[in-house]
Amino acid sequence: MSSETELKLWLHPGDIEAFRALPRLARARPHAERLRTIYFDTPDFKLASHGIALRVRRVGGRWVQTLKTEGEKGGGLSHRLELETAVAGPQPDFSRLPAETVDGLVRKKWRARLVPAYETRFLRTAWNLRTPDGSRVELALDSGEIVSGKRSEPLCEVELELKAGKAEALYALAQTLAQQILLVPFDASKAERGARLAAGMPNKPAGAALPRLDRHMPACAAFAEILRACLAQLQANLPGLLLDEDPEYLHQARVALRRLRSAASLFKQACAPPADELARLAELARALGEARDWDVFALETLPALSADLTAETKRLLWRRAQAARRKARLTALAAARRAPSGADLIALHRWLGRPEASPGKPALMKLATGRLARLHAAVLAAAEGFAEQTPAQRHALRIRVKRMRYALDYLGALFGGHSKFAACFAALQDELGAFGDAATARDLLARLNRDGRLDAAAARLAGALEARMRDRVAEIGGTLEKFSRLAPPWR
Numbered sequence: 001m002s003s004e005t006e007l008k009l010w011l012h013p014g015d016i017e018a019f020r021a022l023p024r025l026a027r028a029r030p031h032a033e034r035l036r037t038i039y040f041d042t043p044d045f046k047l048a049s050h051g052i053a054l055r056v057r058r059v060g061g062r063w064v065q066t067l068k069t070e071g072e073k074g075g076g077l078s079h080r081l082e083l084e085t086a087v088a089g090p091q092p093d094f095s096r097l098p099a100e101t102v103d104g105l106v107r108k109k110w111r112a113r114l115v116p117a118y119e120t121r122f123l124r125t126a127w128n129l130r131t132p133d134g135s136r137v138e139l140a141l142d143s144g145e146i147v148s149g150k151r152s153e154p155l156c157e158v159e160l161e162l163k164a165g166k167a168e169a170l171y172a173l174a175q176t177l178a179q180q181i182l183l184v185p186f187d188a189s190k191a192e193r194g195a196r197l198a199a200g201m202p203n204k205p206a207g208a209a210l211p212r213l214d215r216h217m218p219a220c221a222a223f224a225e226i227l228r229a230c231l232a233q234l235q236a237n238l239p240g241l242l243l244d245e246d247p248e249y250l251h252q253a254r255v256a257l258r259r260l261r262s263a264a265s266l267f268k269q270a271c272a273p274p275a276d277e278l279a280r281l282a283e284l285a286r287a288l289g290e291a292r293d294w295d296v297f298a299l300e301t302l303p304a305l306s307a308d309l310t311a312e313t314k315r316l317l318w319r320r321a322q323a324a325r326r327k328a329r330l331t332a333l334a335a336a337r338r339a340p341s342g343a344d345l346i347a348l349h350r351w352l353g354r355p356e357a358s359p360g361k362p363a364l365m366k367l368a369t370g371r372l373a374r375l376h377a378a379v380l381a382a383a384e385g386f387a388e389q390t391p392a393q394r395h396a397l398r399i400r401v402k403r404m405r406y407a408l409d410y411l412g413a414l415f416g417g418h419s420k421f422a423a424c425f426a427a428l429q430d431e432l433g434a435f436g437d438a439a440t441a442r443d444l445l446a447r448l449n450r451d452g453r454l455d456a457a458a459a460r461l462a463g464a465l466e467a468r469m470r471d472r473v474a475e476i477g478g479t480l481e482k483f484s485r486l487a488p489p490w491r
Contacts, residue, residue: 004068004082005162007170009178010186010239012337013156016143019181020125024173025139028127035059035124039194040092041117046110053191054106054114056090063087067097068191069105077167077185077349118148118194122155128163131173135165139173146190148198155193157186171350178343184238185231185345205248206236208259208409215414219367223267224352226410230260231345241336247295250332254292257285262406266371270362274351277344287335293440294325301441305461313457320448368411369490375404376488383480387473391439398432405429415489424486428479435472438465 011019019025037057041047047054051070056063067083085096094102094111122144129137140159145152158177160170177183196203209232211225234256240249261282264273298321306314335341382397389397405425412418442465449458 007160008186009158009183032125037120040114042113048195118198131169135169136163175346183342205252219364220271222364223271226263254288287332291328291332294328298325418489431476
């Protein structure tokens with residue numbers, strides 16, 4: 001029986017040869033082998049649902065079975081129990097494993113129902129490396145596929161396994177490599193991905209998962225939990241953003257970045273997160289924001305407004321909108337593909353693993369009460385006279401509302417009776433968001449008509465957008481009035 005400490009990183013399939021050529025690896029002799037691994041589970045995936053993976057792998061001329069538990073994981077780093085022993089063939093043999101341990105993990109009634117659920121087939125190239133602090137690390141590049149029946153998905157990842165030394169050495173080595181090529185911390189194991197594939201559950205964009213905070217915990221410990229959740233959402237969506245056309249990946253990656261930046265601002269005076277990494281991620285957020293604006297315009301706003309235009313005008317408008325959308329998306333992809341994006345994520349996880357990331361003071365409740373009170377006052381002040389406000393003033397209100405919405409998401413549950421207040425505030429953000437989308441669409445429309453060929457269509461659509469915005473002013477004003485009368489739960 002042993003424990004495994006491993007850091008998993010996602011690598012773009014187009015970067016495999018560039019990764020092999022990294023100078024740090026060129027100084028070590030690689031070992032390559034093709035591996036076929038069969039994973040077993042019950043038809044209803046009892047092992048997977050309990051965080052257990054049972055596999056039999058062909059290694060050279062012999063078969064090796066491995067039983068792993070999910071253990072602790074986050075930021076690509078995992079600590080897992082691992083039981084490994086040789087077996088006679090491609091079937092698990094529980095008699096070769098310590099009964100006192102296995103009986104507590106895999107129930108006997110499950111064993112009778114085990115079947116091959118999925119396989120991994122990949123080329124593993126491994127390097128044995130020694131880090132400057134004397135730690136020994138096996139670095140493996142796995143490239144191939146996960147297969148279940150007729151279903152399959154590509155596999156391209158880098159694993160750094162600690163053989164001797166400190167776990168910090170894994171992040172240090174990963175950060176060095178990620179300065180030259182995009183490497184993204186990746187929490188999903190091969191077993192998790194295979195179980196999902198076998199169950200017929202497709203990959204999909206990952207939404208925000210908010211941590212449950214304890215009102216008695218230090219503020220910086222709470223910030224660390226929030227930051228981990230934001231990073232997890234971003235990392236889960238980056239591969240899809242770079243490889244899949246679904247615009248929701250871009251949207252969720254952008255949401256994760258906004259939440260991350262909002263949390264850093266909320267806690268910055270108490271916890272001092274790394275400023276340089278956050279500043280570079282803000283640049284990525286801006287590129288994703290431009291692409292998201294064009295997604296909303298081309299896929300939602302334009303189809304809803306252009307029904308009464310002539311066919312020729314609609315075609316011209318559609319072509320220009322799609323060209324602008326493609327250009328913005330390429331800019332966003334280029335920003336996400338830059339190596340520092342992954343290096344900054346690794347650096348943030350490395351910072352989270354250090355003691356200074358979670359000092360004992362200040363207390364969370366004191367910080368939460370003060371921050372929410374200030375944000376609430378700023379929203380009420382910015383909302384004064386909404387009906388007569390300029391576009392710049394309304395934009396400033398929208399930003400303040402968004403910041404407070406995220407703060408409520410993080411901290412609202414610490415206070416009893418916050419649900420009515422939070423629901424009203426969420427409705428306000430949605431209404432202001434729709435108002436903002438209309439204002440953005442009006443600006444994007446003007447950018448598509450620089451040569452005047454769309455003057456008539458642009459005037460008509462701009463008029464429709466102005467009408468939509470006027471209709472929403474009264475609605476937003478009503479919600480603002482209702483919100484201003486609600487007593488905040490932290491008082």
